[in-house]
Amino acid sequence: MQASRLKAAVALAAAAALAVGASGCAKSERDEDSGGAKTGGTFVFAGAGNPKNFDPIFNDDGESFRPIRQMYDTLVQNKPGTADLQGALAESWEHDPEGKVWTFHLRKNVKFHDGTPFNAAAVCFNFDRWFNMKGAAAQSQMIYYSDVFGGFAKNEAEGVGEPVYNKCEAKDDGTAVVTMNRYKGAFPGAFALTALSIASPEALKKYDADTVKQNGDSFEYSAFANEHPVGTGPFTFGGWDKAKGEITLNRNPDYWGEKAKVDKLVIKIIEDENTRKQELRAGTVQGIDFPAPADRKALAGEGFQVLDRPAFNILYLGFNQKNPKLKDLRVRQAIAYALNRQALVQTKGPGGTKVADEFMPDTVLGYAQDVQKYDYNVDKAKQLLKEAGAENLTLNFYYPTDVSRPYMPNPQEIFTVLANDLQAVGIKVNGVARPWNGGYKDDVQQFGKQDLHILGWTGDYNDPGNFVGTFFGRAKVEFGDQAMTEMFDAITKADATVDEAGKKTAWEQVNRDIAAKWLPAVPIWHAPPAIVVTKDVKGLVASPLTDERFNTVSVG
Structure with a gap:
């Protein structure tokens, strides 16, 4: 079912899990999981900029996607360390010979963070929400949707074209069938896009997720996007303190997949590159991304784990x-x-x-x-x-x-x-x-x-x-x-x-x-980007797509 174009060369990205860590983690009772990894504590990662918001469909940059991919899941995902595909919310999938009809066989017994069930109806709600989005401001912010699906039920923003998406049908709770108007080479890979993560229909409705307002050169987003993001991922939203520049995510004890090993994940926004390095050295953060080329050798010499991703x-x-x-x-x-x-x-x-x-x-x-x-x-x-x-x-x-x-x-x-x-x-x-x-x-x-x-x-x-x-x-x-x-x-x-x-x-x-x-x-x-972490953190798998998930990370 995976596209034959998924090259073995990209699988060079399959990097060994980083053994990395931090002296500045929060104190907590610690246990070892069945594999010997420490559990509990807090993993603090330095972000280089604030996210736009936490609604996947209205984002297109890495600083926003980093916290989003911890809270949400996609139908299909990239196998850790590679650009190969594997099941996520969909355990398997197939398409017709023309590549227009995609049938997803969904994972059972999965719940959104608000306790509502994940099922085929929820999948179709998300697809239909994207397709029927109203307003030029909202449509203009759906960069990935426009790239993949071409257009909307009614195009209101500039630069969008004829829609690829046709409809989504819930055959039963465990089977969602997505029909396209035409074949597109993006599939099935695009189903793994963080922007196309599946959100709780109830939360989307409750917090007016489709409300996007443009004020001059800036945009304002909904309470769902800023304060109440709800997915099915290994972490739940704990808050965004804009004054302190901190995003807090909490371990989801009911996650369907590999449960997070740390109790909390904090993404600390540090815009200045030198300050990020200083805090890494001080142990107040346990990981930084995209170090300057001149810093890689020095950080490795100081005992930090510096892992290059293949240049994709x-x-x-x-x-x-x-x-x-x-x-x-x-x-x-x-x-x-x-x-x-x-x-x-x-x-x-x-x-x-x-x-x-x-x-x-x-x-x-x-x-x-x-x-x-x-x-x-x-x-x-x-x-x-x-x-x-x-x-x-x-x-x-x-x-x-x-x-x-x-x-x-x-x-x-x-x-x-x-x-x-x-x-x-x-x-x-x-x-x-x-x-x-x-x-x-x-x-x-x-x-x-x-x-x-x-x-x-x-x-x-x-x-x-x-x-x-x-x-x-x-x-x-x-x-x-x-x-x-x-x-x-x-x-x-x-x-x-x-x-x-x-x-x-x-x-x-x-x-x-x-x-x-x-x-x-x-x-x-x-350019091959690097990710750097302290020597006491284990389980972080670097991705050529910068698609790292932190549920595998342990500290201490």
């Missing part, structure tokens, strides 16, 4: 073609030639980082070995700018603050290097720094204020549509590329190709054309 990601420089100068392919190519990406890799990339020539790793189906490459060439860049009449170009270059992403460990340093490269070929750069949530992502993805931006992606499942299709499969505000219908159509056709050989050929051609004909962005690098 991409960093790119995006063009907003609302700027008339950037609509000229020659200008975009000039910028590509101006970037000394190899020097950036060597000076700012984690060990093992590689220059990217395409927008997905070479382990993904459809990677083309013969795409046009843009090696560093100052003279070529200047020549193209002259031909395009863009020798006096000024661009607003947006980059995020208060965040460290797997593909982008230090945004400000990356921006500085790229900006210097651009200025070296005569392009004036106005740098605009904005906070990750409540600033940068809205400015870039919702309002398109920038000319250039840096952003990226860690793959959610092993399919080209999850990379190339997510970025360029339809018109997006952040790229201002509404006229690139040829690109959208080619990606749609490739994604709808059921035959494996035909799909491979179609995606390879898409990648060639993206590089040579369309160039909506410049791929920068693939």
Whole structure:
């Protein structure tokens, strides 16, 4: 039932469970489970930024998904340490020969945190909720839904298309049948997306989950999203103290799967990278994510566990073609030639980082070995700018603050290097720094204020549509590329190709054309992100998808 495209190469991510830990854990009575691991206590993990909220469908970033995936389950999930699929709320599944009808055989005796039963009706409630979501503000925040399912029962937001989803039927309590209007290569992998986690229907209704309000450049979410998230996961919501910057989750004693070994999980928001390191060394937190490349060796030498995940990601420089100068392919190519990406890799990339020539790793189906490459060439860049009449170009270059992403460990340093490269070929750069949530992502993805931006992606499942299709499969505000219908159509056709050989050929051609004909962005690098924990914590399994679950973690 798993997609044959789930490459063995990604299974390199199968890392041994980290033996890691913390001197600063809360005091409690401790016992050992049947496997000898300590139970009880508190695991404190440092987050780099605040979540948007805790409603899975309205999120698309790692800082939000980290607590969400501890509280919710999906129908299908990634096997720990790999991009392979295994059952979760669905024990098994199958589809018809056309890939349109998906039948899920659900796990029995599972309850939501509010005590209500998980069943096929609950599954269908969630699918129908997403499909029937009302309001442009709400729809605009459902990034993953739009990428996977295309559109809504009534499209109200910009940039959404024809819906893939048709209906969901509860055949009985244990069988949910989801019917699509057409085949899409995202399935079954997309059913493992954290954004498509299954929430309690009763809680969604009780706390007005569908209420999303836009106030200028920001969005407000419901009581469900901020105060009462209810899933089926190994941890329950204990509170979000925004003043202290702490999210508290409690052990769910009734969890259907492997029960959490710690009593509490605290995600402590520490925006400054140096402060995160200091607190790790002081023992006030037991884990940090995405350490700067220069810190990895030092932390390992101090006895911390530093585990690299395989680089299943991409960093790119995006063009907003609302700027008339950037609509000229020659200008975009000039910028590509101006970037000394190899020097950036060597000076700012984690060990093992590689220059990217395409927008997905070479382990993904459809990677083309013969795409046009843009090696560093100052003279070529200047020549193209002259031909395009863009020798006096000024661009607003947006980059995020208060965040460290797997593909982008230090945004400000990356921006500085790229900006210097651009200025070296005569392009004036106005740098605009904005906070990750409540600033940068809205400015870039919702309002398109920038000319250039840096952003990226860690793959959610092993399919080209999850990379190339997510970025360029339809018109997006952040790229201002509404006229690139040829690109959208080619990606749609490739994604709808059921035959494996035909799909491979179609995606390879898409990648060639993206590089040579369309160039909506410049791929920068693939970087292996690391996760660091103290030596006394055991059971943390690092994921190439940064999809770590903390129920396996013990402390002490």
